[in-house]
Amino acid sequence: MPLYKTLTPNSQTTVKIWKITESYQDLMQPLDLKQQSLERVLSMKSELHQRGFLSVRHLLRDFGYTDQDLFYDDNGKPHLKDGKHISITHSFTFSGVIVSDTEVGIDIEKQRDKIAIIAKKFVNYEFNYLSESDTDYIKRLTVIWGIKESLYKLFATPGMLFKEHFLVIPFMLEDKETVAWIDYQNKKHRYNTHFLEFEGFTCAFVTT
Known part of the structure; x- marks a missing residue:
C-alpha cells in the first residue's frame, strides 16, 4: 500500500498522499465501488486517470471511508455523508485527499516550465513579489x-476567477505556508495555506 505521506496541519485536519505505483487491476480488485463510480471509471479513456480515480478510493479506505460515503453536489464538489469536509486531487502518479471538520481544498501539480506561459491568466497581485529571473520562479x-485551485475547490462557486478573486500573500518556498484571500462580491475570506514539494510535484492545501 503506497501511502506516501500523512500530514496533520491542525487537530481537525488530515492530509493523505498516495503514490500510484499499482496497475489498474491491482487498484480495482479490493474496492467496492457504487454503480455510478464504476460506470465513471470504465468510461475513462486514459488508464492514468483510471488509476488516479481508484487511488483516491484507496485513500478513502485509509481514512476509514468507502466509495459509498462519498457524493458530489451540483457544482462537482465532493462531500462525505458524515458531514466532514473533503477535497480530492490527483496528478499523474500522485493523488491526495484532505478531510477536516472545516472547509478545505487540496491540489497536486507537476512542476512544469509551461506554467510560465499561462502565468498572466491566473497571476495578478502576486507579480508584485515574483520575477521571471528568480531561480525558483x-x-x-x-x-x-495550487493554492488558487484549492481555493476554487473549497468555495465551489461558478464565476470565480483565479486572477481577479484570489490572492496569495508573499511567501518563500522554505516557508511551507502562507495566507490567501478570496475577494468576491464585496466579501473577503481569509484562509491558511500550506504547500510542500516531492519528486517534481507540488501539493498545496487550504484550511479555514
Whole structure:
C-alpha cells in the first residue's frame, strides 16, 4: 500500500498522499465501488486517470471511508455523508485527499516550465513579489496555482476567477505556508495555506 505521506496541519485536519505505483487491476480488485463510480471509471479513456480515480478510493479506505460515503453536489464538489469536509486531487502518479471538520481544498501539480506561459491568466497581485529571473520562479508559480485551485475547490462557486478573486500573500518556498484571500462580491475570506514539494510535484492545501 503506497501511502506516501500523512500530514496533520491542525487537530481537525488530515492530509493523505498516495503514490500510484499499482496497475489498474491491482487498484480495482479490493474496492467496492457504487454503480455510478464504476460506470465513471470504465468510461475513462486514459488508464492514468483510471488509476488516479481508484487511488483516491484507496485513500478513502485509509481514512476509514468507502466509495459509498462519498457524493458530489451540483457544482462537482465532493462531500462525505458524515458531514466532514473533503477535497480530492490527483496528478499523474500522485493523488491526495484532505478531510477536516472545516472547509478545505487540496491540489497536486507537476512542476512544469509551461506554467510560465499561462502565468498572466491566473497571476495578478502576486507579480508584485515574483520575477521571471528568480531561480525558483516555476516552483513558486506552481505553488500559487495550487493554492488558487484549492481555493476554487473549497468555495465551489461558478464565476470565480483565479486572477481577479484570489490572492496569495508573499511567501518563500522554505516557508511551507502562507495566507490567501478570496475577494468576491464585496466579501473577503481569509484562509491558511500550506504547500510542500516531492519528486517534481507540488501539493498545496487550504484550511479555514
